[in-house]
Amino acid sequence: MHNVLIIGGMAAGCKAAARLSRLSSNYQITIVEKSPFISFSSCGLPLYVSGELNEISELIKTSYGIIRDEKYFSQVKGVRVLTKTEVKSINAGQHEVECYNLEKNETFNLYYDSLLIATGSKIINPPFQICSSPLISPFHSPDDAAKLRQAVQAGKISKAVIVGAGFIGCELAESLSSLWGIETILIDKEESILPGCLDKEISAYAVSALKSANILLLLSTIVEKIELDAKGYPLVSLSSGQKITADYVFYCLGVKPDSDLAQKSNIKTGRFGGILVDENMRTSIPEVWAAGDCVEITHLVTGQNDYFSYGSLANRMGKAAADSITGEKTCFKGSAGTLSLKLFDTIISASGLSEKKALENGYSTGAVIGCWTDRPDYHPLAKNLLGKLIYDKSDLRLLGLQLIGEGEVTRYIDVFSDLLSDHKTVYDLTNLEHGYTPAHSSPVSILNNLGYMALNQEVGGIRNFNPLLFSSFQGICIDVRESDETELFPFPEKPLQIPLTGIRSRINDLKKDPGIEMPFLFICEKGPRAYEAARMFANNGFNNVAYLAGGNYLYARLSQSPSIGDFIKTENLSGCTEITNER
């Protein structure tokens, strides 16, 4: 028998164990897990907190209702599981690990032929001072969630502060405010939510989902310390001098690889602190593999190492490690960082690099933003869908995509993710076929449209003008919507108004070169008509025309955003005598 020892019994470890047991009966498989649980779906914790799941044990059940515990793994998989047992050290020379049973206070050694490290992630500790209190807590483990649910159910929380507006912070904010109606304050030092994944304007659009749910969002806000007030309740001090009391404070500052054990054993780790592995999940030490949240992997766009803590990747890595251990053909090439998140009714998804990250990585970065409905406009369920495409201007290679909306969002990110990993270009986007039915999509998909938009910009010379640049715009702004629309939804900066249906006959009324650098910016409700007008003008000899990306629809949402509303307003519109900039 070949002894396989797996350190860590969550997604990657359990997947590897199950796969190994299926591949052959020649393996003696042991999982060592320091917590009392194994195979726990921690992605489901927010659902338990919100009350959508009644029992936390739902997160460790099989689809047929059996708890995945030590007994289950032994009976069904023939896998031995030691919970509440910590691995203290690895002796790679002797092929041994030193284990410590936390319950029995016992130390013992286990031999392995193959070792898989799947120790997962650990929370990033706050850089500010925290008072030790059960009312001040991270949100990472089943224990954290169980305590929170108890407190919520007992009516002990009417106001909560969450520090950190990343994935977990946002999901937790939803869990607390949605079903329980808890007054929730979400704080982040960055100027946007999900700053690692979304560009500022897309994030600002997402913010409206949180705002409409009565979550108070404090962005660009630095926490200095969290202490207890005289009554023993948490008191959050901000660098602004403001102090916020709450019944409970959570810090959700993200996670990092839990690679302490590997580092102690001289297994190579990388710049994110994650264990370095090859495409077969092998570490720098023979007969030692690693998989899941404890490793860093190749970013499929940059080719550089990166760190992603996603359950989907952990599963695939666990399987790849098992295949590799048995000698099966396998290959885990990395990740495009593809993600998806639902906040109330808003669905956010992204893949690849944000514009910010593309610029940081030195790409000749181009970007376009577009807004369409996810289904034909006539469909009763049609919802707005906003997309931002990032590409390399030098070769039109795709770099990233961000999508946000309330309807069909996630389907497009999966395709895009695959295109990214194949190093495809903007042209490939325009050739994509999709399963069209009015119930679920428009005949031309948002990916086709974003591709066309990028080509119109790079090849056709019609610029897609990012609303964040609006404050520095100096030129003539023309709103081509119909008068009933401009009355209902006036564009705040009061542009010239020439409806698209009448603009063709008025082209010659305007001076082709008013002597300013970016003379003509067209605006409509979402973008397509403004593009049409810009193109018409360009075809008639007007140089340097552009259309406002996402139109009045996006602009209106951004101008209400706490972080960028004031920023985008322009006082520089010129050439339009009508404009008074009263706001």
Add this chain to the structure above:
Amino acid sequence: MHNVLIIGGMAAGCKAAARLSRLSSNYQITIVEKSPFISFSSCGLPLYVSGELNEISELIKTSYGIIRDEKYFSQVKGVRVLTKTEVKSINAGQHEVECYNLEKNETFNLYYDSLLIATGSKIINPPFQICSSPLISPFHSPDDAAKLRQAVQAGKISKAVIVGAGFIGCELAESLSSLWGIETILIDKEESILPGCLDKEISAYAVSALKSANILLLLSTIVEKIELDAKGYPLVSLSSGQKITADYVFYCLGVKPDSDLAQKSNIKTGRFGGILVDENMRTSIPEVWAAGDCVEITHLVTGQNDYFSYGSLANRMGKAAADSITGEKTCFKGSAGTLSLKLFDTIISASGLSEKKALENGYSTGAVIGCWTDRPDYHPLAKNLLGKLIYDKSDLRLLGLQLIGEGEVTRYIDVFSDLLSDHKTVYDLTNLEHGYTPAHSSPVSILNNLGYMALNQEVGGIRNFNPLLFSSFQGICIDVRESDETELFPFPEKPLQIPLTGIRSRINDLKKDPGIEMPFLFICEKGPRAYEAARMFANNGFNNVAYLAGGNYLYARLSQSPSIGDFIKTENLSGCTEITNER
């Protein structure tokens, strides 16, 4: 000025016209359309019939509420539109077409520099005799839909018969029965619905959606004639001798390319009757292009010509034709036949070849069927998702996919479609990354899982056993579900019962070689446990094991299917003394 003449003002023609007008102001563009409408979204007609859309004009409005009529095209696009005008002939030598104004009874000629034929599709006429009556009608044009809606609203239809269970027939059946509660009978000569796209077992699963909506489905049923009874109501005579009366009868037998004009002009057409075009939409005659439902295109899997009447393809072809006319870089390579359809709450999608078509095309065809939930099992919104993957056994190249479920279905077909057009393999499926969040997907996507399943069959030797083959199964059948499940949902054919949780200890109780060809078939609720058991037995020296694809869940649905329920029941189970086959 360069004269571009476009024959046909629906998806492909209007898209081409709009694109041309945007690309340059050097084109004088004319659309000639024989109907009174242009740019009509005929995919939305079922929504108008069902009452979900109030006005049929919604289908010709822009997103900002303006009707896309002659005036709109003239004002906004600078495109001249001649409706109610038919092109009678093309004189390619003279670069002229002969037009006939149906209203004014006038004939006139138009000159072109470039000609685009976008004449669309026409209905396939029934092979049986039909009495001429306004109560017996196809369902193809806005007129058909308008008359139907009027009749429905006036309460004139309480019972309808639809002949043809393809896309349109199924959608129409939903429209009539869902909101209006009309007694609807759907007839097809094939033994399944959507026979061109779905294999029999997947189609049979889809049938449950129609049955639960109180639609009477008559499959394998041949219509001999449709006449009128003594009161003037339609009377449908079946080859069985049965006669059905109804207030209204629709025949929806599909569409074919409307290429009469092209054929008359000696433009080459193919085996489907569609105009033959190259990747730039050029026909066999210089300066004549064709696009949309009137052309046949390359099937991206077979490389052979095929015919697809999809609005999404028509749009992309129209754009490609416009680009080609102007000399822009373009390429329309064909289609993988990717489709999506919603019937009540059931979503059906498919791409590439069905198993039947793959076999007909001579592929060494392999297939697997799997059933999972579309989200983690613990998620309150989790729905079952059934998938069938078809691949080439010789090189594991992907050939086709069929998916069906009530939740997240369409997202997977888009990715698969792209993989197909890139000639990817089963291995590529297992490497797919997706945007994972429990609200919208499981950590391991159905595409990953189907890929694993195919590899387990081809490389691992564990056969995924199609339930349609069950009637010829002669061997030992073992149900590995827990006893509470088998009591609640007994497997009809009464197999041996050994729960997975206890099977490991009983392996040696069974004879390794009972002397029959396919000795061991494992069954569970959906498949995964049965696979696990099959693998366990294979690892312990049992040869020739298999697991029932889709488990009891799929089998139960198939056994209720009118077309295959009786077929799959076996009377040949052997080796299990317990089996009595009482049913």
